[in-house]
Amino acid sequence: MEWLSQYANQGTRQTYAYALGIPQEWAHWQVTKDVVRMKPPAAGSGVLHDVVWFRWCAARSMDPREATGTHVKAWLHTLEAAGASKRTRQRMLSTLSAFYAYLTELGAVPANPAALNRTRLGLNRSARDASPTIRLTATQLKALLDAAAQLPNRTRHRNLYAARAVAVVALLTLGLRVSELVGLDRDNLMVSGGEPMLRVLGKGGVHREVYLTALASTALETYLAERDREAEATAPAVRGRTNAAVTPLIATRVGGRCSRFDMNALLRRIAVQAGPALADVADRIHPHALRHAYVTIALEQDARIQHIQADVGHASIATTQYYDRNRRTRATTAADLVEAAIRAADPAPPD
Structure with missing residues (x-):
């Protein structure tokens, strides 16, 4: 919650919450740690519902603090198999990297497992990439x-x-x-x-x-x-x-x-x-x-x-x-x- 509170825009907090598998309700300013300790509300459905980061880790009985770069790359492959577009994977990897960078600063993890070479993963941002957005007249x-x-x-x-x-x-x-x-x-x-x-x-x-x-x-x-x-x-x-x-x-x-x-x-x-x-x-x-x-x-x-x-x-x-x-x-x-x-x-x- 302290990490999310760094971002003033609620839309940004909700996007980050979705990528990690945090309930959307927790992305609001009014949420307190007491609320977070409660049983989380039912999560919304979606194509990537079961493969967002925390749920992916939970399905493998893995503590997210023990994640390595190999785990993150496996997660990205799972996202692709589930239908996540390149831009979605770019955004979700950026979210994960920002989160683990914060945990690294706190000393909660020894290193950032999401600090990967995006060019090798085919997830580098290039101005040459054509926008997938449809063009409306x-x-x-x-x-x-x-x-x-x-x-x-x-x-x-x-x-x-x-x-x-x-x-x-x-x-x-x-x-x-x-x-x-x-x-x-x-x-x-x-x-x-x-x-x-x-x-x-x-x-x-x-x-x-x-x-x-x-x-x-x-x-x-x-x-x-x-x-x-x-x-x-x-x-x-x-x-x-x-x-x-x-x-x-x-x-x-x-x-x-x-x-x-x-x-x-x-x-x-x-x-x-x-x-x-x-x-x-x-x-x-x-x-x-x-x-x-x-x-x-x-x-x-x-x-x-x-x-x-x-x-x-x-x-x-x-x-x-x-x-x-x-x-x-x-x-x-x-x-x-x-x-x-x-x-x-x-x-x-x-x-």
Whole structure:
């Protein structure tokens, strides 16, 4: 828990917890050592459920403190056999290496068994590797927005679910990471320089300002108004700060925080509903595809790359962000260019 608490972003903590086999509930700030000593809650299902690190060790009756590089390599082979992609294995090895580096500093283990030669393992990160992320066009993003508004639902909450679906798609078209989206509170919606924006906590605990386009602002206001109406809330859904400081910006019907898996499942449902425009990629839609689309569409619209990098919070341009951070205005975002491309996109042709 002390190791996880070093990371400010909850999405990062949850990703690391998953790779190790720690219950997701333990990745929250509020967790104490007394809670950890209790019987862990039931773990979620998934393709890699039985082969994450601690469960892999437990299946072999092996104390993780006695792991060697040979064990880690065997684990990586097990992950590959279970269907884990190269990027997944890279990420999980990075998690394990960070964890054991911490244990080494404490003296709990003599050396880091995950400090392996990644080139020999075929897990080196290369700029030449083609991104597996599907490339969505502005027309396809428009089709997702239209489909979200028509999402089938036979309950009396249909309007709420449809409004939430539109808000989720609209916010993801701003280039947000899914972990950033689910971590947002209503208190993060505010006005800066007369413009509506979100204060987003990104990787490394770094905050950035993400300006709302008219499309995203309208979608979010509609969703919050419908949510407040259903909940008979007294706090109005208006731009700027609300008095609901600890409530999630995007919530479940009962007001809980949505998970990344909820967002992924929702996007798949919307993509299936979108018809021919996304028929070929509906089963591969995920939140990062929309973040990827933000960057590619912005570049196609000749947005300044420094603005795009600041919008999405890429760590690789930390120096650029340092010089540009205090000059962030509505004119230094690519969001409006991406929105214009979505609005101008031709609707999908009829069957």
